[in-house]
Amino acid sequence: MTDAFIRLFTAYTADQDSIGRRLGRAVTDRSRADPLIAATATDIALYPGGGRPPTVEGFRMSTRGFKELTGVSHLGPAVASLVRLRALGEASWRESAERLLAEVKATRAANSTELWRDQVAVEAYRGKEGEIAALVDRACEATGRYLTLALDDEEYLSPTTLRRDFLDGDDGVNAMMVATFFLVSLDINFRVARWFTARDVAWERAMVVVAGRQGRPTAGVTWNTSSVATMILAASRGRLPLERVYVAPHAPTFATPADGDLSEVAALEEELRALWCGTRATVELGEVMFDGYPRYTPGGLVLPDVADPGVTEVSEMPAIRSAGDMRALVTRLRVVLEDPRQLLSGCVTDFAAASLAAAGNDPTRVTVPGL
Template structure:
């Protein structure tokens, strides 16, 4: 390496006192009072600015009903995986099917309207508890029948019977409904929480930090369910160019017993990350005024109303809660498109439906819930 060139390289970027680092620190210093929203895969933290302590809202794993609904939504891919295991000649499919059948029967016995109304008691599901319990009962019954038939005659376990006798017998609708219900609950709580914070959205700095799902997914704002919820909660006031998805950013664990020590410790790093990125963005105006600027745009979603449409490269548009062709197509897309988070299947539609209902979840039509 040539020493003179290396020193020149370090002068701008590769040194703690480089020009680039100085600019990043200057931008950070001027944004100390701006609210910073940091989102991990499970929690939202709001740093109000000016050294004030953060507040945290958990939105996924620790919330009531999430794991119960997720367990039910997994029935479709679980049974499909058994079909694939048999196709691949893996004898282990039978033992796995027996275990799944045992757990499905136990879950069906534990499920009830009272369970959802009195114990799980999710505010966003109030008034729907019987429908949810009935949907789960039906899904468990269909799953048990299909598994029993397959264990009695393994030749029955094929992709054709999976689609005809299982998925088309209410399981597709159940998967749509469970995804939607989870997104509805999270969107309801996140929107209420943000409303209570009385945020200046135009000045907000947003970092979607760390891995959000499978390693290849959720790395752009339009494939991140968390970004979708934050943008929806802002009701259009948060500029899209202030949302940065940073899969390699540091994250904090969900606070235990209200201890925010690790959340507080990350504020400086997260502010530096956001402002360092912003510093480079703002060089565009300085260097290239008069040339077209970058402006983030919203995707135009493809329309799958025409049954002749055989493939799409993005999530299809959903025209209504009855648009099951688009909704089930989304179930397929989140499996096949490695950019997509499974949780992003209908998050945008749920968030938009909640907003259209004036943030009243009882007025939202849940697709697939009664379509059994």
């Protein structure tokens, strides 16, 4: 390349004083009073705008009940992984099965209604503690029974027995996995919606960045596959335009604040505002340059219907007709495993959010599928 061509290239981009960078800064300067919401995989920060300090709400691993319920959710894939290990000729399946069996027995002994009511004490689960304890007991009992049979006769450990004796059926682990995923989403959506309501966000002007890695490296990078984006959109009750939500897996993130120290969160505001506004500046060029041509608008996702048993394949999460639609709910469990775009924990986030919204954010009025 000649120097003249390089200078032409940097005149618009790749330079701090380029035209593109100047436009981005101009848009940022005019948006400083607007609320900015930045969500990581575990926390949400709200920058109110106008120089006011941020606030943060943790919604995942720093909250009560998440790891307890997730441990139960993992029983299905854990046992299925043992089946695969044996099929691959890995002798280590037995040691892993013995470890899992010991942990399941210990968990079953520690589980009780009182544990969920008095120690875990999640507000969204009030009145459901006995049902949750019974669910955990059934899951542990089923897992312990299956593992014991497999350790006594390894030929028993197969995909056929896994599905027939462990996963399927009204009291199978599939239903328990649906229930635990839903309970986690119920709690998270309940708290986040209440937190946003208390802050009276001007949603029509809100700037949203879903920042950093959300799960496995290929997951949650679009509006339709990001459970965090789904949660924020649900909390806005339809007031947040989808076009103002940017999923940015390479955006900077902050660690979960410790001891109320929000200095790291506050320090990121300028960079996150510049990221959102720089993206927005390019988007807004479309109207300037191409007025009169069809404009882009975010489309709604049409979910496939799997009520017909003849449906054998889907390319998106299926629609859920009701809390009793176990065919759709279990199909979603399969989709989040096989579709690398999906977050494993996001299989029922949208259904939990919609159920809560319909109940006026009152979790006592929500039916938990599989519970």
